[in-house]
Amino acid sequence: MAGRPPVKDWSTDFDHLDPAWVADPFPIWDEMRKTCPIAHTERFNGVYFASRYADVRAVAYDTEHFSSRRVVVRETPPPRIPAPPITSDPPEHRAARMVLLPPFTADAIKKLEPRARALCNELIDSFVGRGGCDAAVEYAQEIPTRLIAHMMDLPEGDGDLYRKWIHEILEVGITDQRVLMQAVGDMTRYFAAAVEQRKQQPGDDLISYLLHARFNGEPMTSDNVLGCLRLLLIAGIDTTWSGIGSSIWHLARTPQDRRRLVAEPGLVPIAVEELLRAYAPVTMAREVVKQTSINGCTFEPGQMVLLSFPAACRDPEVFPNAEKVVIDRKENRHAAFGLGIHRCVGSNLARMELMVAVEELVKRIPEFCLDGEVTWSEGTVRGPRKLPLRFH
Amino acid sequence: MPNPKTLRVRVDANKCQGHNRCKAVAPELFELDEYGNARASGDGRVPPGQEEMASLAKSNCPEFAVEVIEE
Numbered sequence: 001m002a003g004r005p006p007v008k009d010w011s012t013d014f015d016h017l018d019p020a021w022v023a024d025p026f027p028i029w030d031e032m033r034k035t036c037p038i039a040h041t042e043r044f045n046g047v048y049f050a051s052r053y054a055d056v057r058a059v060a061y062d063t064e065h066f067s068s069r070r071v072v073v074r075e076t077p078p079p080r081i082p083a084p085p086i087t088s089d090p091p092e093h094r095a096a097r098m099v100l101l102p103p104f105t106a107d108a109i110k111k112l113e114p115r116a117r118a119l120c121n122e123l124i125d126s127f128v129g130r131g132g133c134d135a136a137v138e139y140a141q142e143i144p145t146r147l148i149a150h151m152m153d154l155p156e157g158d159g160d161l162y163r164k165w166i167h168e169i170l171e172v173g174i175t176d177q178r179v180l181m182q183a184v185g186d187m188t189r190y191f192a193a194a195v196e197q198r199k200q201q202p203g204d205d206l207i208s209y210l211l212h213a214r215f216n217g218e219p220m221t222s223d224n225v226l227g228c229l230r231l232l233l234i235a236g237i238d239t240t241w242s243g244i245g246s247s248i249w250h251l252a253r254t255p256q257d258r259r260r261l262v263a264e265p266g267l268v269p270i271a272v273e274e275l276l277r278a279y280a281p282v283t284m285a286r287e288v289v290k291q292t293s294i295n296g297c298t299f300e301p302g303q304m305v306l307l308s309f310p311a312a313c314r315d316p317e318v319f320p321n322a323e324k325v326v327i328d329r330k331e332n333r334h335a336a337f338g339l340g341i342h343r344c345v346g347s348n349l350a351r352m353e354l355m356v357a358v359e360e361l362v363k364r365i366p367e368f369c370l371d372g373e374v375t376w377s378e379g380t381v382r383g384p385r386k387l388p389l390r391f392h
Numbered sequence: 393m394p395n396p397k398t399l400r401v402r403v404d405a406n407k408c409q410g411h412n413r414c415k416a417v418a419p420e421l422f423e424l425d426e427y428g429n430a431r432a433s434g435d436g437r438v439p440p441g442q443e444e445m446a447s448l449a450k451s452n453c454p455e456f457a458v459e460v461i462e463e
Contacts, residue, residue: 331451
């Protein structure tokens with residue numbers, strides 16, 4: 001991000017929007033883990049950053065001192081935008097989560113796999129003849145946007161709109177509150193219209209499911225449904241898009257791994273877990289609500305904590321050769337989907353999309369490499385936003 | 393001859409958060425409920441030949457919810 005004061009040192013002045021962090025955070029986290037495993041910055045009104053697996057886990061499990069009522073670190077704290085259950089704490093959290101779990105079980109997601117596979121092939125058809133593509137723009141980002149629209153029975157072409165809102169909420173909105181609130185408003189109005197339409201004409205889709213779900217034994221209110229829909233859209237798109245993009249980026253620059261997946265398609269599920277570990281896209285945040293201490297560091301109320309699952313996934317204390325992608329790593333207790341009660345509700349969907357996206361790409365285009373400058377997202381969801389490839 | 397040891401898998405329901413890693417690596421040893429949370433299939437006994445799968449289910453659980461017990 002242009003114009004930010006340069007970072008003085010990573011232990012006391014870190015900035016997750018700094019260009020060095022955006023481009024390649026891994027060496028920074030490795031250094032922090034050794035010298036200052038729980039760092040603090042005065043930026044963003046005060047934020048802690050834990051880089052060890054054990055400390056990230058301790059924060060994730062401690063819902064008494066670390067609240068989810070704010071899950072994104074922003075320059076100025078905006079009005080709260082509830083999106084249960086991700087922004088809920090116990091005891092309210094559980095009921096909201098129970099509503100969302102059934103449509104995202106592995107069995108429920110399996111039914112979407114044929115559409116995902118067809119979609120990947122339609123996308124590949126559109127660029128395979130050109131001998132190259134931007135795999136972030138033309139492939140990775142299209143898969144989750146179109147599939148979530150498909151689940152909601154909304155036009156798959158509305159994906160452009162979703163991406164605009166998400167960019168405004170999760171990237172521009174970190175420092176520009178006006179853009180953030182405008183995007184949230186537009187998204188809410190869009191879903192409110194869809195909810196009204198489904199009330200008149202229910203179907204076999206996620207919006208109709210939510211309208212008929214029970215929340216604490218009561219019917220869901222329109223506000224409950226809108227909150228869920230906002231969450232699914234914000235949490236489900238650039239996260240998966242980033243995971244797919246980073247995986248393709250790795251395969252583009254690591255021919256031996258790519259060729260192994262071409263030769264052994266049965267390895268894809270294991271490889272996907274390793275790519276999720278090594279390039280975990282999502283860093284969450286918590287707000288300290290009561291003073292507490294972890295690993296010798298005191299956490300003061302009112303400050304935020306960046307809960308870096310990506311840094312935890314690279315902790316050599318838990319993962320041997322943590323800095324390397326071991327494409328057939330068998331023991332992999334990674335935390336890419338979080339730990340504790342806020343485990344990503346969409347993890348089965350994300351895994352399916354990632355597996356199908358990788359399988360279909362290497363099947364159709366077994367040989368490809370990078371072809372120009374790769375750019376990375378800013379903020380707390382990390383993945384390539386420009387990923388030019390050339391096919392051989 | 394002493395009886396050969398039997399292995400059983402067990403899922404701690406208080407720890408399981410529905411990551412489904414156990415089901416992915418050892419599909420016959422685990423079942424999922426309607427919310428995606430795991431439990432051992434049947435009495436949890438690990439049939440001969442699935443010992444490694446049981447061990448992988450344990451070592452891939454992000455929540456340390458899977459136990460393998462030797463009896």
